[in-house]
Each structure stands twice: as structure tokens, then as C-alpha cells.
Amino acid sequence: MNRCEELKRGCRTQPWTIFAVGLLLCFCLPSTVVRAQLSFEEPPINYNKAEPDNLISRFQKRLDAGEIKLAYQRKNRAGYLPAVLEALKISVSSQTLVFSKTSLQVKHIDPQSPRALYFNDDLYVGFVQGGAVLEVSASDPKLGTVFYTLSQSQTSHPTFVRKTFECTQCHASSMTQGVPGHIMRSVYPGPDGMPAFREGTYRSDHSSPFSERWGGWYVSGTHGEMRHMGNLIFRQGDSSRNLNREPGANAVDLEKWFDTSAYLTPHSDIVSLMVLEHQVKMHNLITRAQIEGRITERDATVMNRMLEREATFQSDSTKRHYESAANRLVDYMLFVEELQLEGLVQGTSRFESEFPRTGPRDRRGRSLRDFDLKQRLFQYPCSYLIYSESFEALPRPVLEVVYRRLWEVLSGKDQSSEYAHLSAEDRRAILEILLETKRDLPKYWKLADTDSPQAGG
Structure with missing residues (x-):
């Protein structure tokens, strides 16, 4: 018996269940309505209203209780970044650098000032040179990815502020499996970091062709004869069909593209x-x-x-x-x-x-x-x-x-x-x-x- 047949039988045998019938009618309606009814913003998920319980929400409680202090670093405008990484046990060696204008603080991001990303098994931290906030997300066991910002202005009480609609309007689509999540994207970046969307983009995971990976990212590391899209600028006259990937290949030093001293590490490690x-x-x-x-x-x-x-x-x-x-x-x-x-x-x-x-x-x-x-x-x-x-x-x-x-x-x-x-x-x-x-x-x-x-x- 499928869901629609179950529903019809339920309507005949239990006519008093008006709420339940209204809740389940979506299974007999077009797919667009089904997707709306299955929204994570509605019960039983209640993504926007439910109280998160993840490493960041627990960490904030310890900050509020005075159990933890976050040091502020003015060098390279790092702000709270080093202290946050240390406190949350996120290795600096996880640093990757993306210079395409594909995220929140786009006006501060370009090939000379890439955005740095750090991660461990449960957390992601984004840092932008001159940015007003650290961008933070946590894998929440009940809600999925939960997004936060932490002001980069020095304060006596650092606070991770939860973000919902501001982030999910981009980070909850077919590109994230239809749920609050992240997008690993490869683009054709212009000289200012703006993607040439007319050429298309690629979502990256472990199945992606090597030749379609890391457009708009810096990549440090060696990889033999394989070629990727990293370390390259898409210029006038270029096309996705004739892109020369050779200049960005097997790069062990990123200094020739930008000043790496402004970051916690000079790497955007391929592994x-x-x-x-x-x-x-x-x-x-x-x-x-x-x-x-x-x-x-x-x-x-x-x-x-x-x-x-x-x-x-x-x-x-x-x-x-x-x-x-x-x-x-x-x-x-x-x-x-x-x-x-x-x-x-x-x-x-x-x-x-x-x-x-x-x-x-x-x-x-x-x-x-x-x-x-x-x-x-x-x-x-x-x-x-x-x-x-x-x-x-x-x-x-x-x-x-x-x-x-x-x-x-x-x-x-x-x-x-x-x-x-x-x-x-x-x-x-x-x-x-x-x-x-x-x-x-x-x-x-x-x-x-x-x-x-x-x-x-």
C-alpha cells in the first residue's frame, strides 16, 4: 500500500483526524508541494526556531560562564581567529584559500586577498582579511549545518551569533542536497575574483574529475601529470574549452600569486x-x-x-x-x-x-x-x-x-x-x-x- 492509498483509507476510517489529513495531503499533490511540505523550516525539524546543540552552542555557554577567554590578535588583523582555532581544536594546517567572490564578505575577497577556510570533523571557520566577522558553521546532530558569525571587533564578551535565513537562502538548495549545508564549488574566476558564470561552475566532491576541481582556489602541492583549475585567472579571450591549466599545476609556493605572510600558514594544501x-x-x-x-x-x-x-x-x-x-x-x-x-x-x-x-x-x-x-x-x-x-x-x-x-x-x-x-x-x-x-x-x-x-x- 502506497502513501496515497494509506491516506485515503485513513480518511474513510478516521474522519476526525482533520489535522493529520491536512499534514499528509502533500503526498497526493505535485512534487513542488511535496518539497515545500518536507521543508526543514517546519515540524518536526523547525530549523529556524529549534535550539541548536552543537560544539559552537556549547562553546558559547562556556564563554558566557567565563570558563573560557578568547585572546585578540591585532597582527595581520587576525582578531579572534587564532584563539578560536586553538579553543575549538581546529588545526591551522587544514587551511585552504579561495579567491573567487562566492561567499558572504565578497568585497574583501580577490586573488590578492583570498578567504581562508579551516575545518575539523564538525566545524568550519572562514576568515577574510579586513572582514567584519569570522564565518563559522557547525554540524548539529539534529539540525544539520548551523551557521554563525563572530564579530572581529574586540569586545569583553565575544558572541557567536546564529544566522538562519541570511545563510540558508544560498546554503539550502539542490547544491547542498536540499538541506542546510555547504557548497564546494569550482568556477572560472576573473582577475577580480568574480566568476565567469557563462562558462558554468562545478560542484566538487571525491568523484569529481581532477580537471574540474578548485577553480577559484589556491592549491599548493604536487600531483604528477594530472591537471586542475586551481591557481588560475580566467582572462578575456579564454574559454572553458581552451583553458591552459599548466601554469597552476604542481605549485609548492603560492608566494608568486599573493602575499602569504598575511595568513596563519602559507599553504592551501591539496590534501x-x-x-x-x-x-x-x-x-x-x-x-x-x-x-x-x-x-x-x-x-x-x-x-x-x-x-x-x-x-x-x-x-x-x-x-x-x-x-x-x-x-x-x-x-x-x-x-x-x-x-x-x-x-x-x-x-x-x-x-x-x-x-x-x-x-x-x-x-x-x-x-x-x-x-x-x-x-x-x-x-x-x-x-x-x-x-x-x-x-x-x-x-x-x-x-x-x-x-x-x-x-x-x-x-x-x-x-x-x-x-x-x-x-x-x-x-x-x-x-x-x-x-x-x-x-x-x-x-x-x-x-x-x-x-x-x-x-x-
Whole structure:
């Protein structure tokens, strides 16, 4: 029985449920109405009104209580940036630099004054030379990406101010999986940093062709014969068809393009950029699974009440919604369609050595954060964000499907062509790493045999 048939039956058997019927009519209406009804701004998400609970909101409470002080630095107009990075445990080596005019404080951004981005597994911080604010975002376990600004004017009480409509008008679209999130974008930047939109733009993730990555970004690092769009200015007479990528290739020193001394580090590390590409979309997909899962739970609860069914009953339609949200996430976290590298990639900063040290390791010393960088990004292709608070906060029915699908692939039961990039050794290694380092795995993961598991067991 599909949702519309369930709804019609519910209307006949429970004519008093006027509110519930109004809530669910969207499933029988055109898709544009469906998208509006599934908005994250409405119940059960209430994105704009709900109280955030993430690393920034918790950090602000400690600031308010006087438990933490943020030092202010006048050198290079850094303001609160160094103190914020240190307090939030965001490595300076994660710095990437983008000079295209594609963000909030565009009047301060150009090829001579790029915007600096820093990140860890849960947080992103943007810094603009001469900018009025630090741009900050956090991965919130219930709301997805939550946006903040922190004034760069010295004050006795630094305050992270939450932003909603100002940010989601751009950062909640098809480019972010339709949820509050981030956009990793590659453009053809003119001499002033303004993109030549007539030539098109590219969204970047770990599947993107190398030749379409990092337009409008500075890139420090070597990558053999592969060529990207970084470090290049799109000038009059150029076109996307004849762009010469050679001048921006294999750059180990960015000083020839701008004054790097104005930044915390002279790098815009290629490995950091590659990790950022993966992480941005992964966070967006976790948010999408969170929101879709909670909306599906709400609708299933209403329908079960209307039809006097057990509260835990899942119709075929409900199951399909959970599986759809979970399957997209599983495919991406297992690096389906990841670009195969054609040469060794090496960064110029400490990021390549620092990033692997921050994650859990099994008894053999293996970690999902270990790099490969010869044929692919990671040695063990399963996203390290499986350890994140946002992942663990996924609605239970979605998480059950995610774990079941992961187990089927990693145990070798699922030999579908989309997972052919995972060798038997890859699957076994990832499975062993997770069994030793990931908490709250279903019991069937620990079974020695490969009998088909029961979801949620």
C-alpha cells in the first residue's frame, strides 16, 4: 500500500483526524508541494526556531560562564581567529584559500586577498582579511549545518551569533542536497575574483574529475601529470574549452600569486582540499538522512494512529523512504564512483601527517583516516565521519538500514558492481577496523559467519 492509498483509507476510517489529513495531503499533490511540505523550516525539524546543540552552542555557554577567554590578535588583523582555532581544536594546517567572490564578505575577497577556510570533523571557520566577522558553521546532530558569525571587533564578551535565513537562502538548495549545508564549488574566476558564470561552475566532491576541481582556489602541492583549475585567472579571450591549466599545476609556493605572510600558514594544501571535498558532501548527506528520517518517522506515526496499527509498524512506503535515505549515505561513505588518481598527490603543509593522528586505530595500527594518495584518497575507503556525533544521531530506522547495508557490503555478501572498487582485502580491513573502533555496532556484526543479518539485531 502506497502513501496515497494509506491516506485515503485513513480518511474513510478516521474522519476526525482533520489535522493529520491536512499534514499528509502533500503526498497526493505535485512534487513542488511535496518539497515545500518536507521543508526543514517546519515540524518536526523547525530549523529556524529549534535550539541548536552543537560544539559552537556549547562553546558559547562556556564563554558566557567565563570558563573560557578568547585572546585578540591585532597582527595581520587576525582578531579572534587564532584563539578560536586553538579553543575549538581546529588545526591551522587544514587551511585552504579561495579567491573567487562566492561567499558572504565578497568585497574583501580577490586573488590578492583570498578567504581562508579551516575545518575539523564538525566545524568550519572562514576568515577574510579586513572582514567584519569570522564565518563559522557547525554540524548539529539534529539540525544539520548551523551557521554563525563572530564579530572581529574586540569586545569583553565575544558572541557567536546564529544566522538562519541570511545563510540558508544560498546554503539550502539542490547544491547542498536540499538541506542546510555547504557548497564546494569550482568556477572560472576573473582577475577580480568574480566568476565567469557563462562558462558554468562545478560542484566538487571525491568523484569529481581532477580537471574540474578548485577553480577559484589556491592549491599548493604536487600531483604528477594530472591537471586542475586551481591557481588560475580566467582572462578575456579564454574559454572553458581552451583553458591552459599548466601554469597552476604542481605549485609548492603560492608566494608568486599573493602575499602569504598575511595568513596563519602559507599553504592551501591539496590534501586538505581533497578531504574538505569529501567531508562537505558527507555532512550534507548525513543531514539529508537525518531530516528525511525524522519526517518519515512523523508521517508513519500519524498514519499508524489513523489506521490503528502498532506504533512500530512500517509500511512498504515507509521502508522505502528509510532505505532511500540510507542507501545514498552508504554509497557515498564507501566512496562509490570515487575518482581514481593517476599519480601521487602530496601536500605542502603538516596536514597530511596531522590528520591521520586524530582518529581511533585498531590493534594493528590501522585507521579510516590513513591516506593512500596514489590511487585514491584514503587507504581504507569508508568515511571517518562514521564516528561523528551527527552520524550517531541519525534516526534509529535510518541507522539500522545504514548498518545493515554496510555489513552486507563489507562482509562480501553484496557483490554489486557499484562496490567493485572495494577489494576483498579492503572490505575485510574496514570491517576489522570498525569492529575494534566503532561503538554501538549491531550484534550481528560480531558474528563469525556471514549469514544474512537482521536489521537492528
